[in-house]
Amino acid sequence: MKPSLVLSTVLSLLLPHAAHAGDCAERIATITPGKLTVAAYDYPPFTFASPDGTITGIDPQIVTRFATDHCLDVVTQVMDPAATIQSVISGKADVAIGSWNRTEKRRQVLDQSAPLYIDHMGIYSKAGDTTIAATLGKRAGTVTGFFWVSDLQKLFGSNLKLYPTPVALAQDLAADRLDVGFLGYNAGSYNQKAQGAYPGIAIRIAEPDDRIQATVLPPQTTVLYTKGNTSLGTALDLSIAHQHADGSMAKAVQDVGFDPALLDVGAPRFVK
Missing domain, CATH: 3.40.190.10 (Periplasmic binding protein-like II)
Structure with missing residues (x-):
């Protein structure tokens, strides 16, 4: 599926400043250097999470691709839904995943990545x-x-x-x-x-x-991350734009039986 006009624009603006996959010269600030700590809960098919820390599904594929491209090892923390957000707010995790919506309220205490897919x-x-x-x-x-x-x-x-x-x-x-x-x-x-x-x-x-x-205006989903972590947010947004553009995100949603039209997110927005 072709990327939307908005995502194509984002990609064209950010691409000149992007590190190539596997190039670790660009340092991204994380809680533990060299690692991306991910807070997740079990919410199929967006996140399949087991107590041993294994996570699969749409959202894990997105953050794992990001981590791999930036030479970061993924460390997972599986917990209850509300605890995932608090884990990022308290500085115990870098990101939280699980089909979280982009909202004005969360914006007060967390930063939110570029849109992933629509939540009708x-x-x-x-x-x-x-x-x-x-x-x-x-x-x-x-x-x-x-x-x-x-x-x-x-x-x-x-x-x-x-x-x-x-x-x-x-x-x-x-x-x-x-x-x-x-x-x-x-x-x-x-x-x-x-x-x-x-x-x-x-x-x-x-x-x-x-x-x-x-x-x-259906809500858009996002990866929640530590407020003020500009290096993480910029790199994450670029990775998301790449994954929309190269078809990998479309494959992730199709693999669980969803219509890739869910990726037609439109301009970034926050719901109240």
């Missing part, structure tokens, strides 16, 4: 709803922490139930205690195909609706 909002229902309009008046649910929660609350009011986890929401959908759920499309569609999750539930990308920002 999904509509989960037995009826196969694809539009927000089709879901209005129904018993709806979503999980706390998604940035579209406030928009949904304005539309659904008391008809919207908040859940602590996707598992709890899925249980109510299956038992007909809920008519429609709003969760991330990528993870749900993968788990349905690979693990048989959400039986009997149709998972669709929500069509654009001005009332829900996430459907108009």
Whole structure:
């Protein structure tokens, strides 16, 4: 797949200043010299993480390629999702991965790489709803922490139930205690195909609706890294641009069954 115009522009601007793969003359500041410490959690297919520190998946491929090109050894720390962010903030890890969205709130305490891929909002229902309009008046649910929660609350009011986890929401959908759920499309569609999750539930990308920002400008995912580490951020952005341009990132998403159109990220943006 050809890189987007935005990514091509980034690549053309940065390329004259880039170190070639395998050229370690460019020093990148990391917690431990010569190593890239990566905080990760198990979130297939973006990150498959085992307790022994082995990580595979889309995001690990991206950071491993970056580390290899800059002669850095990858050191992994597998932990709970919230702990990965705190690990970077506290200076115990250089980067955090796991399909993290680029957000204004995280921007206050972390820096965020150039966009990786799009994280669409999904509509989960037995009826196969694809539009927000089709879901209005129904018993709806979503999980706390998604940035579209406030928009949904304005539309659904008391008809919207908040859940602590996707598992709890899925249980109510299956038992007909809920008519429609709003969760991330990528993870749900993968788990349905690979693990048989959400039986009997149709998972669709929500069509654009001005009332829900996430459907108009879907969040972009990122690699989170230590705030102020310019050498790491610049090199990471360049590597991401290369991986978009040379097709390696497209292969990574296709390998897990995703449409490479997820890589059409557009101009970098932060969601509120």
